[in-house]
Amino acid sequence: MSLSTRDTTVDLTSAPVQSRDQLTDRVIVLDAGHAARNYWSDLWRFRDLFMILAWRDLAVRHKQTVMGVAWSLIRPLATVVIFTFVFGRVAKLPSDGSAPYPLMVFAGLLPWTLMTNIIGQTCGAVQNNAALMNKVYFPRLILPAATVAVSLVDAGISLVLLLAMMAWFGFWPDWRILFLPVLIALALLASLGPALWVTAVNVKYRDFQYVVGFALQFGLYISPVGFSSSAIPQQWRLLYSLNPAVGVIDGFRWCLFRGEAQLYMPGLIFSVAITAVVLWAGIAYFRKAERTFVDLI
Amino acid sequence: MAGNIVLRAERLGKKYVIGNQVAHDDSLMGALVARDFKGMARSVRSRLARRKGVPRNTVEEFWALKDVGFEVKPGEVIGIIGRNGAGKSTLLKILSRITDPTEGRVEIRGRVASLLEVGTGFHPDLSGRENVFLNGAILGMSRGEIRRKFDEIVSFAGVERFLDMPVKRYSSGMYLRLAFAVAAQLEPEILIVDEVLAVGDNEFQRKCLGKMYDAAEHGRTVLLVSHNMAVVERLCSRALLLDAGRIKMDGPVRAVISEYLADSDAEVLECAPESDSSRAAEVKRIVLRNRGGTPLKEVTTADIFNLRIELLVRERRPDLKIACSLHDALENPIFATCPADDGVTQPIEPGLHEFLVAFPGPLLLPRRYSMTVSVYTAHGETIHNCVNALTFDVLPAASQVYSAEPNRVGVLQILCNWKHKLHQDASPALEREISRTV
Numbered sequence: 001m002s003l004s005t006r007d008t009t010v011d012l013t014s015a016p017v018q019s020r021d022q023l024t025d026r027v028i029v030l031d032a033g034h035a036a037r038n039y040w041s042d043l044w045r046f047r048d049l050f051m052i053l054a055w056r057d058l059a060v061r062h063k064q065t066v067m068g069v070a071w072s073l074i075r076p077l078a079t080v081v082i083f084t085f086v087f088g089r090v091a092k093l094p095s096d097g098s099a100p101y102p103l104m105v106f107a108g109l110l111p112w113t114l115m116t117n118i119i120g121q122t123c124g125a126v127q128n129n130a131a132l133m134n135k136v137y138f139p140r141l142i143l144p145a146a147t148v149a150v151s152l153v154d155a156g157i158s159l160v161l162l163l164a165m166m167a168w169f170g171f172w173p174d175w176r177i178l179f180l181p182v183l184i185a186l187a188l189l190a191s192l193g194p195a196l197w198v199t200a201v202n203v204k205y206r207d208f209q210y211v212v213g214f215a216l217q218f219g220l221y222i223s224p225v226g227f228s229s230s231a232i233p234q235q236w237r238l239l240y241s242l243n244p245a246v247g248v249i250d251g252f253r254w255c256l257f258r259g260e261a262q263l264y265m266p267g268l269i270f271s272v273a274i275t276a277v278v279l280w281a282g283i284a285y286f287r288k289a290e291r292t293f294v295d296l297i
Numbered sequence: 298m299a300g301n302i303v304l305r306a307e308r309l310g311k312k313y314v315i316g317n318q319v320a321h322d323d324s325l326m327g328a329l330v331a332r333d334f335k336g337m338a339r340s341v342r343s344r345l346a347r348r349k350g351v352p353r354n355t356v357e358e359f360w361a362l363k364d365v366g367f368e369v370k371p372g373e374v375i376g377i378i379g380r381n382g383a384g385k386s387t388l389l390k391i392l393s394r395i396t397d398p399t400e401g402r403v404e405i406r407g408r409v410a411s412l413l414e415v416g417t418g419f420h421p422d423l424s425g426r427e428n429v430f431l432n433g434a435i436l437g438m439s440r441g442e443i444r445r446k447f448d449e450i451v452s453f454a455g456v457e458r459f460l461d462m463p464v465k466r467y468s469s470g471m472y473l474r475l476a477f478a479v480a481a482q483l484e485p486e487i488l489i490v491d492e493v494l495a496v497g498d499n500e501f502q503r504k505c506l507g508k509m510y511d512a513a514e515h516g517r518t519v520l521l522v523s524h525n526m527a528v529v530e531r532l533c534s535r536a537l538l539l540d541a542g543r544i545k546m547d548g549p550v551r552a553v554i555s556e557y558l559a560d561s562d563a564e565v566l567e568c569a570p571e572s573d574s575s576r577a578a579e580v581k582r583i584v585l586r587n588r589g590g591t592p593l594k595e596v597t598t599a600d601i602f603n604l605r606i607e608l609l610v611r612e613r614r615p616d617l618k619i620a621c622s623l624h625d626a627l628e629n630p631i632f633a634t635c636p637a638d639d640g641v642t643q644p645i646e647p648g649l650h651e652f653l654v655a656f657p658g659p660l661l662l663p664r665r666y667s668m669t670v671s672v673y674t675a676h677g678e679t680i681h682n683c684v685n686a687l688t689f690d691v692l693p694a695a696s697q698v699y700s701a702e703p704n705r706v707g708v709l710q711i712l713c714n715w716k717h718k719l720h721q722d723a724s725p726a727l728e729r730e731i732s733r734t735v
Contacts, residue, residue: 030394030403032310052434056420056427063422063463135417136435137394291397294390295313 039287043139050142054149057125061150072157076113080106087226096228096253097260100169103162107256108225108249110158111183115191115245116216117151122195123202123209130297140290141283144195148188155184166256176255183251186275190244193278200289203296224249230262237267244278247271303487303518304369304392308401311362311387311542361387362542365401371486372516376529376550378557379539381684382571385522386491388539389413392520393489407486407518410437414491416476421465425456425475428464432479446482454478469677473501481508487518506532524684526554526627558626558665566593568686577614578644578672579681581607585668585689588655597694598663598710604654606670610647616675618643621654625708626665628685659696662710666691 028038062068080102087093088101095101122144126133129143166172202208223245224232232240240246247268253261362384369375377385390396392403393411418435419428429450433443443450451457454475456467464472490509506528512519513532523529529536529550536553538546546553566585573579584605585593596602608619622633634654636643644650667685674680693699698710720727 028394028403028405028409030391030398030405032398032400032402046437048440049434049437052431052440056423056431059427060420060422132418132435134395135413136411136437138435294396 053146057150083226093227099257111187114155118191119195121147174258179255187248190275193282196282196286241267241270244271309365310400312399374513374519376533376536377522383539384542409487410483410485411489426460450478577612578610597692598699599694599696606652608650621670661691663693
């Protein structure tokens with residue numbers, strides 16, 4: 001009996017090993033109680049996996065749906081209509097300067113949706129990929145990172161829609177729109193911190209996701225999404241900026257609305273500072289927790 | 298690390314916490330209550346404990362691995378063997394960096410690839426083409442690498458025509474072939490393989506084995522966990538025998554295998570696998586009995602025995618299946634049987650199921666055998682695999698077949714139907730034949 005399959009073409013064994021990055025002299029040390037030493041370089045080495053996981057999540061999302069990508073347009077539009085009606089018509093709150101109320105709502109909804117998507121979906125990402133984590137090593141930070149990429153694509157679609165709406169209203173942005181990438185980055189960082197923390201906690205305590213769901217729903221009403229933060233009395237504005245979403249949303253409106261939405265500088269600086277602290281804490285906690293994810297999941 | 302060592306493990310240990318505390322603490326409420334209202338919690342607990350008769354907060358520590366140390370030289374092919382729960386998979390998981398050791402350290406030099414499963418990360422909704430890239434990236438290949446090898450992968454798997462079909466519509470054979478074709482393209486310096494050879498049909502297993510032999514011959518360092526002693530013996534030069542999380546023996550493969558086989562001698566032909574409440578279904582007890590239903594202490598060549606399996610189903614799984622298989626001393630499968638063979642339904646509904654498997658006639662020659670019971674789903678998901686749940690020696694006793702010719706080859710005695718006839722009216726052609734041979 002021959003167990004060899006030399007007639008086949010695939011070769012697991014082609015003699016000299018040529019790894020893409022020539023890591024032959026790389027020594028991996030796994031030390032109990034110490035984080036892996038090459039964590040950040042590992043993260044870079046696994047960038048292809050990050051790309052492909054993000055692509056997978058995008059590709060899979062619209063399989064077997066009738067409306068497909070249209071969902072990315074319908075959901076924000078419906079929310080804009082409802083919020084404009086509730087806050088603009090019923091509660092009669094003022095808009096930012098001369099900006100039409102629906103535009104103001106959309107400009108707030110876009111970063112808010114981006115941030116809540118990131119927080120909401122990273123949580124699930126680790127749970128959904130439990131099987132993967134159980135069988136292969138990769139820096140677990142890749143999973144949250146991939147969901148960030150997916151949320152970013154959604155935000156991009158919304159942004160195109162928002163620009164189209166601005167054209168419809170004949171309300172054009174000026175040079176301030178050049179700051180938009182900075183604010184998008186701020187939105188990412190502001191949500192990544194809580195997202196990592198929430199994800200790590202949720203691996204251990206599953207019911208945490210319900211708390212998060214509720215908190216995000218609540219946050220939608222206390223953040224300046226359906227209204228302008230200029231509706232907040234001046235003496236409370238610094239306190240209001242404790243919520244990092246406030247700085248991000250205000251910034252978005254500032255750069256889209258030709259500065260008609262006033263930028264409240266102390267609030268923005270406060271938001272950035274809080275974002276930095278939360279992000280640092282989130283990454284630190286996630287890195288500490290990720291080493292035992294597999295044992296808990 | 299010395300130049301001629303590619304992997305060194307020192308005093309490796311892995312601790313798991315099991316018991317009531319875990320179930321209790323896994324909900325946030327539980328933890329909050331425990332932290333904020335400790336007194337209250339204690340009183341509730343002790344009340345509960347009194348009612349149930351068990352202490353509520355017993356934290357039980359379980360060392361899946363303890364004080365494991367070994368060194369691997371480049372090109373060594375090492376088999377890791379041991380009974381279920383001996384710590385083999387935990388060791389592989391630590392070496393593959395999937396989980397962290399609780400104590401000790403590991404140094405690894407070179408690119409490691411671990412193959413703990415074929416088709417890890419395959420997404421049912423994505424096409425075959427897409428899954429090749431996905432799976433390749435998961436196994437640590439770069440996009441360029443996969444693109445270069447794409448055609449080879451596809452032709453090896455033989456799925457050219459179905460490349461753009463979602464893999465959920467693939468047959469299980471196609472699925473496995475594609476998954477393995479991707480894994481076969483890995484070019485690591487150290488390859489870590491778990492029981493991947495235990496899936497698929499014979500043809501598939503032969504292919505997998507072929508790859509493994511090639512890898513070993515080409516000087517790759519391989520660490521292999523397997524229950525198949527024939528494979529371990531053929532492939533490996535050295536073996537580690539794990540027992541209760543410790544290395545019981547480390548040496549030449551033959552010596553370690555015979556130690557393992559000698560050790561698995563059981564007094565009573567009964568097995569109650571360790572319980573794990575996270576399983577959707579699990580085998581509670583397996584007993585070998587005689588025809589009257591009395592548990593057997595030994596099996597002889599004259600015994601017509603049966604197997605009684607108790608199966609606890611916790612969750613309703615419409616595709617749940619059970620099967621058992623008999624293996625020889627080298628753990629080569631001899632045959633497998635399942636309820637469907639005899640028109641009996643599979644254990645779908647939650648509850649305690651009992652199966653009685655009656656074997657037809659005295660079957661076994663005086664050899665060593667082992668019985669494996671597996672619970673799995675039609676999709677190939679393993680629910681509970683009791684590998685070598687029972688290992689037993691068959692003793693010689695008078696039976697129709699065995700008595701006729703005790704020194705026969707093979708492992709089974711099967712009473713076959715023989716007919717014989719002597720043709721007296723020999724034809725001229727036959728007469729020529731007879732005269733030629735005389």
